[in-house]
Amino acid sequence: MFKEWARSVRYASKFHRKQEIVTFMRQIDDLEIYANLSKFLCDNYRQALKILKSEPELKRWMSVEGIDDYDTFHVWLEEEREYLMGMEDGLPKKREETVEMEYVKRLKNLESSQGRLSSILKAERAALSDRADFNPAPISQVACRHAVEHRNRDAELVQDLEVRLGITQQWTSESPEWILAEKSIMDHRYLDALDEIERIIVERLFEMTKIHQSGTRYKMRRHIAKALQARSKAIRNAIDRYNTVAEEMDPPKPTLSWEEVVNYGFLAEFDILRDTGDSIRSRPWTRRSYRVAMDRYFKILRAKEEIQRLNIEIKRVVTWIEDEDWFLRRKEAEYKDLNPPLAVQISRYRQRRARSDYNHMQRFWALAKTPGFTGSVVPGVSVERQQARHAERASRPQTSREMEMEVVDERERWNSSQEGEWEDDDDEGEEAEQEKVSTLMYQMSVLAVDQDDGRTHQLD
Structure with a gap:
């Protein structure tokens, strides 16, 4: 999209190029970014709810494996962090010789x-x-x-x-002590070669994760790709050294190939590490099933945090929609006599925003009917709007619009008292009725303003 647009300003002057950029970005904000804001929030909410549905399955797996609580996953995560921090210097582990x-x-x-x-x-x-x-x-x-x-x-x-x-x-070479020490030396060489392979796999996994991570820029991707390409020769040499030592072992150990090393997804797939004999051999998080369970738990944990955040953001968006509409109507009425052309432009802008706001509310109301939704789609009251309402109420009698906002406040208080009872059938019916009332009031307000605009244009 940006590449195609860049063709039209390639030979433009500096001023016109900047002007086109600003205009283009404003259009994107109005027609795409703002219009898809509610879709982004609703999709994330549904995705989080889908992840939470896997929690009962995780609990069943924990009961079968004998895991008491979720704190075990945090212990495993800390062990993995310590293991990776121990390899931060990029050197294989040193073992003392006898x-x-x-x-x-x-x-x-x-x-x-x-x-x-x-x-x-x-x-x-x-x-x-x-x-x-x-x-x-x-x-x-x-x-x-x-x-x-x-x-x-x-x-x-x-x-x-x-x-x-x-x-x-x-x-001598026939002495039992010589034979025993010779075996220890071979085991030592084998473990050193295995540590080198392990270090290479960890470094490659981190670099491959970084190159596919969102937020990694093009230059950084190219830099990592070149580093991986240059390191491929060192990886092949390490594999050759390991295979040479593995074949000299008695009995011979399994050998590795280039394809096996580059296709490893994590250390859990590196079964040869079971021969290292250190603590990594008994760590549960290196096993595939345990690691899948740990990943699922932390996804569930993040999904719960995401839902808490989305409940706040959805409430803010709904409140912003209500406050912006109130602000634009207020300014339109204020400039109707002072500056009619400006009032007309405010009316047109408000109508454009109203179309997107109506789509936002439709998505939010549909999300509110989803099982597991714990938020609220009732608008709140901002401090600025509350102060303005008190000032207007003190200066003139209460208008129909203010009465309508009192109804909204009453609905908000009712929603707060009923929060957490979405599962009951009666409450679902009442919530649906409240949503219908909100929809009808919003549509009536839009139609009433459109009729007022039509009469205004006729009088002009």
């Missing part, structure tokens, strides 16, 4: 450095056995010296750990 695991690693390093030194010495012995002139190059001497230093350093570290652990005989 001294036995460190000892096996040092033994492997000692074995590796000893192998390098043996290969260098073997090459020197092979050269001497050929009875050739052997004049080792400085590089070979440096390599041999470095290999000896590395072997001695690794040997010192191994000896230090043997003293700390009280080991009298050095472990």
Whole structure:
């Protein structure tokens, strides 16, 4: 809509472009925004009522699962928040290694450095056995010296750990202690790779949620899309590292594919996290059924808040409609003799607004008949209007319009006394009669004003 309208002002001057923008936005406010205001409120109200209908089903599920009250959902939400805050730094969780695991690693390093030194010495012995002139190059001497230093350093570290652990005989690859520590090292590597995958999934889920969230601007969407595209290579590398470690496990762990990772909806779908062994394994909110129930509860909670807010906003809109009509009629009568052309324009504006206001009231009256509606469609009385009425009443006798507003006040007091009794059949009949009276009074007021305008034009 805006793109098509922009074509007409593309080559206009700065003044005319601004003028067209203001005129266009005023037209949109009058013909679309204001006309659809009641539709927006009524649709939201019906949507909230539809969500509230699922509360009995949620209570039945809670009784089957042994959940006592709604406070449990808040506890789960707080646990999820703490879990996500713990991953805010973007680093995988660090696990402490045991001294036995460190000892096996040092033994492997000692074995590796000893192998390098043996290969260098073997090459020197092979050269001497050929009875050739052997004049080792400085590089070979440096390599041999470095290999000896590395072997001695690794040997010192191994000896230090043997003293700390009280080991009298050095472990070998066939030792039971070596095998047990080797398994712990593999589990440690597997869990680290799994934590990295978990971090990637959480980051991707947040970014995908942000890119589809309402209020995210075009530039931000493009920025997030580029970040996701650039990170895809890092995700593939993390998946490859995990698959390599998973295949080395005994027994082998399940592997992952790119399609599985990018299609995860939440951590509840990430079944491999059950192998992490930490607290997330036993958290109920990671299960699909529990998470659906938690989401449903918070939707119900928000729906109740939405209904409370809509009850206030609907009352305000109805009061605004009544106050605006009263204000325009008052100004029209005030300028009828002082400035007749202005009075005619006020009358035309009031009639245009009356058409939209009538549609608003029709929607509100239809909403009032909906089971579960707890609001009121009876207009209130604003402070400004109440003060003006007192001032007019003190200056001149009471008019028919003021009598009509007293009837409205009486209806409001009756509605307040009857609030909360919509379920009874008798009350529904009385409420319907009150709505019919409101409709008839509103239509009669519009017709009476139109007749007055017609007589005024004839006299002019």
